[in-house]
Amino acid sequence: MVDFGCDFCRDDQNRLYGHVTQIGSSEARQRILLKCPRCGTLYENTPRGPDETQQLTPAEARRRYPDAPVADTP
Numbered sequence: 001m002v003d004f005g006c007d008f009c010r011d012d013q014n015r016l017y018g019h020v021t022q023i024g025s026s027e028a029r030q031r032i033l034l035k036c037p038r039c040g041t042l043y044e045n046t047p048r049g050p051d052e053t054q055q056l057t058p059a060e061a062r063r064r065y066p067d068a069p070v071a072d073t074p
């Protein structure tokens with residue numbers, strides 16, 4: 001169960017078709033880091049294939065994606 005930040009990123013189509021901004025990726029984790037352009041909520045998802053969206057806190061995102069530009073507050 002994911003607690004989506006707003007209706008834009010709640011919409012599967014927006015997350016799966018690149019309308020939610022990708023700000024990082026991890027080959028080791030085989031995941032990408034996404035940030036909603038509307039509400040700033042951070043998500044981790046698979047780069048392709050089945051949707052496995054997980055919401056991340058900024059602290060979690062920084063830990064998993066040290067190179068990504070993650071702000072302290074969304």
Ligand SMILES: [Zn+2]
Nearest residue numbers: 006009036039
């Ligand atoms: Zn949003």
